[in-house]
Amino acid sequence: MDGPAVSATDVVKVYGRGDTAVRALDHVSLEFPRGRFTAIMGPSGSGKSTLMHCLAGLDTVDAGRVHIGRTELTGLSDAELTRLRRDRIGFVFQSFNLLPTMTAEENILLGLRLAGRRPDPAWFDTIVGALGLRERLRHKPGELSGGQQQRVACARALVGRPDVVFADEPTGSLDSKSGAEVLGFLRASVRELGQTVVMVTHDPVAASYTDRRVLLADGRIAELTGQVA
Template sequence: METPVAARAEEVWKVYGKAEAQVTALRGVSASFGRGRFTAIMGPSGSGKSTLMHCLAGLDTVTRGTVHIGGTEVTGLNDKALTRLRRDRVGFIFQQFNLLPTLTAAENIRLPLDIAGKKPDPQWWDTVIETVGLSDRLSHRPAQLSGGQQQRVACARALMSRPDVIFADEPTGNLDSKSGAEVLAFLRDSVREHGQTIVMVTHDPVAASYTDRVVFLADGSIVHELANPTPETVLEAMKSGEVLV
């Protein structure tokens, strides 16, 4: 049986600017991201990896091609429908955490649900808080938390609405190796134990080794894929001519 698809791009092109200032960031990219899978997107600077993630997440429009989240075509949605889709069906984790400093950890985690006028499912709340290990930090504000704890708050916030897919943009980029490993282990566990779908942009072979699959981009095109990656096999692929970073 084929794995259901949580997100997919079909022949996606993304072109910025015009005439001499024109830059082609994506060149006919087609990729599917299976439900309940953890995928890394890698490539050198300027390869299009962040652009692809932004197009998949509905944060940026495509020049040509289509993008789907589950059975919904994202391309062509009006602003209101796009806002609703991003709020209800997509989760985001960023390098900079993006927490509101005046809110406690618990309030930051609940924020997307509060905006949507929803209440968290008590059982799911307990599961997520236990998984991220923050039960004794819920009343703390971001300034009272370490970088790793702040990112785990951001992870819990992304998970709380049970989105179709979570997009993570360099989620360990601002963390030390120990905190980064804790966040990556949590993301991997949320996939394996709770069936979450995660697509992560990273430049780090160790971070990529936590995933099920790595998609390599170069010059706006997919040039290689790697299943069940290890740091060594990712490094080997990165050192090859096509995906040299």
């Protein structure tokens, strides 16, 4: 497909009203190219998590437009947004968000099964092999290390071949070795598999794995560096 994987055009997001109103995003316009790894950075309160939530359809905007590919999110119904997030977006969170009663394999395939879709066996094998999870597929989250749990979460995010993966502080709960392994895989998924990844992070070491860095301050883009295309 032509065009960016994700785009925001003149996006405004305000929390609260009157004197207590906080403008979390202040007319942000930004494009995220396909097949690139982008970090969204900034101090606490800069708007980086709000921007990711709006881009991913997890939160609404007060003004402006958000697109996933050619699909405009603003104006979609809740049911349409749910389908879009399920079918075209992958998520990796700091807290892993794995179901403790399910095995690693069941957690990886859960989203596809809820959508009534069958996994591509070859793609599943590629993802599991790249993440070193073949020997862990029958283990439950409580039997896995933090790094292994996050690798399961990465596999879950990628197994449906989404248009974009959003990662929210994916190494925040990991030690440096496990964090490096997860970031290395996300980097490889972009370089070798053509995935588009957008990651929120406060960590400059994590950001060093990316192609592009977007720095937010007070809800605005303060700096944009790195490879664009």
